[in-house]
Amino acid sequence: MVTNIKNGTFDFCETLTDDEDALARAMLERASAKWPLRVMHILAEAKGPLRFSRVLERVEGISQKVLTQTLRTLEADGLVTRTLYPQVPPRVEYELTPLGGELLVEVVGLWQWIANRLPDFEAARKAKGQTENGPKN
Amino acid sequence: MVTNIKNGTFDFCETLTDDEDALARAMLERASAKWPLRVMHILAEAKGPLRFSRVLERVEGISQKVLTQTLRTLEADGLVTRTLYPQVPPRVEYELTPLGGELLVEVVGLWQWIANRLPDFEAARKAKGQTENGPKN
DNA sequence: GATATTGGTTACCATGAGGTAGGTATAGAT
């Protein structure tokens, strides 16, 4: 895996147009941001449609505004569906799409890789400050 | 893969302490941010140590301040090494660590998955606006 | 003595992302 870096075949970005690059980057940022992942996780757990208020209850710490924005972005990206029932207290349901489910799985894979390497990261954090050669700054 | 969402065994987060969760989340955000990925990519391409100025030249659009911050963060996380030679025009070299190389590969995997699904995302973007049932607001 | 080099740090300013509070629409209950 790391070898494809060493032998120079490490070519992402180069195979994409600028537009595609920007879109992929945007997706990556969205997928790894704080709220989208949580919201998608909640929706995945629900295994079915969820009303706005239910999501708001379960995503701890999120504000209504940000949840609205988050859901709209996820909808625009095809990761969740939004279904409006024009009742008189309006009812809106959100559900994870198959694409959203797949993306979630991919991100969770990366997440778990990171979780497995957590000791390495913590070790790096502690080992800091005395690795420099030379008396110091 | 998606099935482990459907049958309820979808449990990341729950297996981690709050500290670990926060750390993993921070790593994920860092790994997917705009500059760290580019800087690591440059460093990976170089297949060896690179001076600060060389990195600055190659990462198009980054400012000196942000590159400094980025490199310091990467160093703190054990993803790059920083070697200071206390010469009189100071010389500092940065190099990707094995851990950094592995992380890069993982993120690139996700990146490529997204790139492969780009048509789906674009389709979702276009198909927006008429999926709502009900005349609309 | 003035200046350039290298890898920063610091001060200052602009942009924007997020939080809070309030408004809106409408039917049914009181």
Added chain:
DNA sequence: ATCTATACCTACCTCATGGTAACCAATATC
């Protein structure tokens, strides 16, 4: 007539982030 519930939207304020520019240290060069 008024209040409640739902899923927002809009305005306003704040705080963090990123950019620009100036400064630094020590030697070598003009």
